[in-house]
Amino acid sequence: MSMSGALLGLLFTSALWAAGAEIPALAPQAIDPVLKSGNWVLIEFGGQNCIPCRKMQPVLAEVSKQLGAKGKVHNVWVTDHPQVAKRFAVMLMPTQVLFDPKGNEVLRHQGYWEQEAFIKALKEKGAL
Secondary structure: OOHHHHHHHHHHHHHHHHHHOOEEOHHHHHHHHHHHOEEEEEEEEOOOOOOHHOOHHHHHHHHHHHHHHHHHEEEEEEEOOOOHHOOOOOOOOOOEEEEOOOEEEEEEEOOOOOOOHHHHHHHHOOOO
């Protein structure tokens, strides 16, 4: 890889890390209260060093904007909390899971998801 390619990769990765700051990380003990909040909840189960997880952050930020007061979007870092990965049967990072206002899982997707398709799926489930 050329020096300019490496620099571009570093800048891209840094921008993704900065974008991740918009979506709050959820501690394991906070998951159940959030799921019982009566709102739509979208959780991305991933890792802070997972590039596809970081690529999802701008998409999640847009989903969060569109959800508005109707719901919340959170990250759960399963690399830091493997017991959460086991509890929610997360086998791949990233995994996005949508919970309805009653706390029931209504949608699950593994891997990177293009924004347009992601938003369409959320609309089909009634979250948007």
